[in-house]
Amino acid sequence: MTDPNSPIAPPPAPALGSVSNDDKLWGMLAHLSALLFGFLGPLVVWLVKKNESAFVDDQGKEALNFQITVFIAMLACGVLSIVIIGLFLMPIVGLGALVLTIMAGIKANGGETYRYPFAIRLIK
Structure with a gap:
């Protein structure tokens, strides 16, 4: 059993109500921008849009x-x-990151919150 207060345990997805198409697009971009820009892509999307959409x-x-x-990990x-x-x-970590990032982008584009199974949650 995992400790719910652990920084590695995924928190429950918040109830966000209905999600607009614009929010779905930006949520997807938050995930998929990492494929080109590493952690800088999600950082920029989050900093620009965090106050506009939960x-x-x-x-x-x-x-x-x-x-x-x-x-x-790298x-x-x-x-x-x-x-x-x-x-x-290294290739195992890279392949896993690629697959999980694409899965997250697809879920976010569908308006669903996605929780990565292996993430240290430093930003809360």
């Missing part, structure tokens, strides 16, 4: 937290590449 605020924070987690893989294991883990 949905975009939520999904922007979620995408940013996940991309920070991926960045930390740094750890870089360090572990000294002992070879990092060279095997």
Whole structure:
């Protein structure tokens, strides 16, 4: 059983009511912008739109937290590449990040909140 106060345990998705098409688009962009710009894409989307929409605020924070987690994991893989294991883990982390980011973008485009299964939630 996981501790609900742990920074790794996914919080329950908030009830956001109906989500406009514009909010769905920005929520999707919060996730998918990471494919081109790393954690800077979700950061910019979240900073620009967080006060305009609860949905975009939520999904922007979620995408940013996940991309920070991926960045930390890649740094750890870089360090572990000294002992070879990092060279095997790096593509696994990259592929997992790609798949989860695309899944999150699809869910956000449908107006659903998405929670990444492996994210350290630093921004609350």
